[in-house]
Amino acid sequence: MNHPRAYRPVVAVVADRFEHHKHAAHAVLDGYVHALAQVAQVLPLIVPAHDESIDTETLISTIDGFxxxxxxSNVAAERYGAAPLPASTTIDPNRDAVSFRLLPAILEAGVPFLGICRGFQELNVVFGGSLERAVHDQPGRLDHREGDHDRPLSRWYEDRHALHIAPGGRLAELAGEAEAVMVNSLHHQGVEKLGAGLRVEAKAPDGLIEAVSVESAAQFTLGVQWHPEMRVDDSPLAHAIFTAFGDACRLRQQERLQSRIHA
Incomplete structure (x- = not known):
């Protein structure tokens, strides 16, 4: 007897835009693809950083996660009303255009969302927050940057500081009994002002906000400042984040397909 195939949920991943052999190109780093495909058990769908090519309604009707x-690259400072970043700073206005247009619509439609590092910062800015452009220059702050680039890549993602988890939140559920865990840290920007409507899920020992969720969202929403995608094979929390995201996407897929049957 043939059984109907269980299709994987589809998760849209916004690409970075950069120059490759003098051509504009769109790409996503392999760590995210691995974590989504192998741990979340979803199908990653890379969305180009080409705003005029993307129809929001078509995308939302097709995907189960974002x-x-x-x-x-850094979020352009003009997005949160600050003076432009130095000319030497890498920015990606094409990605900004896509992310800042899609994210509010995605959240309103009830699509599960996971934001990592820049994605965490984009979430904060979408909700009216601002970013500190050089956390390491601020009194009392840790140096959250990745360190020596001559080290092997795997060492960039070693644990760097503790993460103090707020009780009663989404991240606390994923961390189990742990009130603090160690995480990696590869960023020089961070939250300056928290966006209205975001819940603090965790902080670094220096008080910097490291994880948030959307207070009003019924679906899974989580933004993290560290890089769990590179530690899914040896960090229980990283594995739990992508597992929970995948489960939320499967629930969204069931609801999406049911709505088509009854339409």
Missing amino acids: LLTGSP
Whole structure:
């Protein structure tokens, strides 16, 4: 007897735009693809950073989850009303255009969301928050940057500082009994002002906000400042984040397909 195939949920991942052999190109780092495919058990769908190509309603009707990744680029400071970043700073206005248009619509439609590093910062800015451009220069702050780039890549993602988890939140559920865990840290920008409507899920020992969720969202929403995608094979919390995200996407898929049957 043939059984109907269980299709994987589809998760949209917004690409970075950069130059490759003098051509504009769109790409997502492999760590995110691995974590989504192998741990969340979803199908990653790379969305180009090309705003005019993307129809929001078509995308929302097709996907079961939305991921905003980390990136070498920074959110343009004009997005949160600050003076422009130095000319030497890497920015990606094409990704900004896509992320900032899609994210509010995605959240309103009830699509599960996971934001990592730049994606966490994009979430904060969408909700009216602002970013500190050089956390390490602020009194009392840790140096959250990745350190020596000559080290092997795997060492960039080693644990760097503790994460103090707020009780009663989404991250606390994923961390189990742990009130503090160790995480990696690869960023120089961070939350300056928290966006209205975001719940603090965790902080670093220096008080910097490291994780948030959307207070009003019924679906899974989580933004984290560290990089769990690179530690899914040896960090229980990283594995739990992607597992929970995948489960939320499967629930969304069931609801989406049921609505089509009854339409």
